[in-house]
Amino acid sequence: MQKGSNLYIYVTALSANLFTFGVGIGYGWSSPALPKLSGSVDPEQNPLPEPATVSEQSWMASLLSLGAMTSPIVTALLAEKIGRKKTLLIFSLPMVASHLIMVFANKVFHFYIARFLIGVSVGCMFTVIPVFAAEISQKHNRGVVGLILNVMMTCGHLMAAVVGPYVTISALSIISLVPIVAFLVIFGLFIPETPYFYALIDNKTEAERSLMRLRRTASVEQELTEIIKSVKELKLSQNRNFVELFTDRYHLKTLVWVIFVLFFQQFTGMIYIISYTQKIFDTANTPLSGDVEVMIFTAVQLVAVLFSTQTVDRIARKVLMIGSLVLMLLPNAAMAIYFNLLDSDYDVSVVSWIPVAALIVFISAYNLGIGPLGFVFEGEIFDPNVKAWGVTVGTCFKLLVQFLAAMFMPSLSQALGFFVPFWIFAGFTLIGIVFIRICIPETKGKSFLEIQHYVRNKK
Structure with missing residues (x-):
């Protein structure tokens, strides 16, 4: 079964x-x-x-x-x-x-x-x-x-x-x-629709039918009872509304933490690099054609995503986030220096492999640390009473940062030089390392109650 x-x-x-x-x-x-x-x-x-x-x-x-x-x-x-x-x-x-x-x-x-x-x-x-x-x-x-x-x-x-x-x-x-x-x-x-939704609208018959389909068994009474109980508790907690996320001191503190973590997650250059990967490689005059290097880059990304399942729950959250940001800082700086030399008409043919190596390190580090853990962190740090709204606000903010990075960085690179966005990303990555080291609590291995106790007692 x-x-x-x-x-x-x-x-x-x-x-x-x-x-x-x-x-x-x-x-x-x-x-x-x-x-x-x-x-x-x-x-x-x-x-x-x-x-x-x-x-x-x-x-x-x-x-x-x-x-x-x-x-x-x-x-x-x-x-x-x-x-x-x-x-x-x-x-x-x-x-x-x-x-x-x-x-x-x-x-x-x-x-x-x-x-x-x-x-x-x-x-x-x-x-x-x-x-x-x-x-x-x-x-x-x-x-x-x-x-x-x-x-x-x-x-x-x-x-x-x-x-x-x-x-x-x-x-x-x-x-x-x-x-x-x-x-x-x-x-x-x-x-099928999820059993939780049917429980939410008080349709126990459909909730049971959905659960039986999902579990491939007729013995779902115990789990169904647990689902109905958790949904009732959720309905009670929903009396705390969207406004409380911004008016309660402790909820606002966690929202600020999440917004900063998601900002550093996105403004390390991820969306810019994904959107303009081929243009970056073509501009860098790398040994292989840009389209082939994009395939290599994206294949490495997939491997890193798969490998992250072996690390996310085994290593402390802060260690992984800070470690990944350090590894992302180095490629950003390397890319900035490389394009600065290229724009200054230096012969970079001997080190033309640097952009490929740098972005492979970048995408691996992102997917092994700050990428998945940014979302894990927001799922763990919010009080359950405001989690749904907190995650929704965090998602909107993350998308806003994505829009700003993808919209304005190409024009900035055209006006000031292709190296400028990478220096900006390197600067924010460095700030992110310091912020997470000083401000963000460790959540691995802690219950939601322990996390909320820490939030309410941290000065």
């Missing part, structure tokens, strides 16, 4: 995360698509009448994050009213519309609309998929089920990196429709 239960839960989680796979493609789209739209790579494949300017490329890359900021609060509320499953199905449709628009797009504003729409789906994914995953899983497999989100998003990013350079933008959009259509069919027709 245990193996069968696990298998069906994993299948259910994989089905839901076909949505996440599509989001990964959306994040990875910029790297192969923007060089074509700018005319710097395969200009004959550019559907635009004129090459896209740096400003237009910045908007295309960053509008995904701007669109994503619009949906977390709406989808969080909707998921409580109509269910997690229906909310995911509804908000997968903007992603479908996005790819259909890009199949036929031949004007810049077409791409603006498409990228904003896919962002709307991204915001839903960040908000609802973790809730769905937590509510279908059991105590012993919750970590693995939650990790599927990161794995599937990275796989989508890898697919964009492997396929994108060798097909037209229109063809890439058609290919990108496959996982989201598969999601609509498989998830829509064969996957």
Whole structure:
């Protein structure tokens, strides 16, 4: 029964995360698509009448994050009213519309609309998929089920990196429709709503039926009782509303901690590097072609995501976060120095391998530390009474930082030099190391009660 239960839960989680796979493609789209739209790579494949300017490329890359900021609060509320499953199905449709628009797009504003729409789906994914995953899983497999989100998003990013350079933008959009259509069919027709949602709306019969499907057994009375009890406690705690997150001294303190951790998570350069990976490699005059190096970079990212499952729960949170930031500081500084020398017309051919090595170290360090642990930290540090709102606010803030980094850094690099963004990222990474070392509490191995006791007693 245990193996069968696990298998069906994993299948259910994989089905839901076909949505996440599509989001990964959306994040990875910029790297192969923007060089074509700018005319710097395969200009004959550019559907635009004129090459896209740096400003237009910045908007295309960053509008995904701007669109994503619009949906977390709406989808969080909707998921409580109509269910997690229906909310995911509804908000997968903007992603479908996005790819259909890009199949036929031949004007810049077409791409603006498409990228904003896919962002709307991204915001839903960040908000609802973790809730769905937590509510279908059991105590012993919750970590693995939650990790599927990161794995599937990275796989989508890898697919964009492997396929994108060798097909037209229109063809890439058609290919990108496959996982989201598969999601609509498989998830829509064969996957149940979570038992927690049915318990939330006092439908015990459907809650039991859903739990029996997920566990592949009729013996669910004990777990169903626990679910109903936890949902009743949650309803009582929801009397504490959104305002308390900002008015209660201790809740506000944890919100500030989360905002700073997510800021340093994002402003180390992750979104900038992911969005412009091929352009970075092409500009650096590295030994291999930019598209091949992007594939290597993204494959390493996937390996790091998989390996992170072996480290996240074995090493102290602060040690991993600080260690990863230190390892990310070095590549950022190395990239800044390299591009500074390149802009100054120094011969860098002897060390042209540095950008590839630096970004491989960067992406590995991110996914082994601050990347996953930024989200783990916000899930652990908030009081359960305000956790849902706290995580939603944190998600919106993270997406805002993504938008700012993807929007303004390319223009800054064009005006002041390609090395400038990397010095900025290195500076914020250094500040992040100091902040986490001094301010952030260790949460590994502590109960929620112990964490809240620490928060309320820390001066």
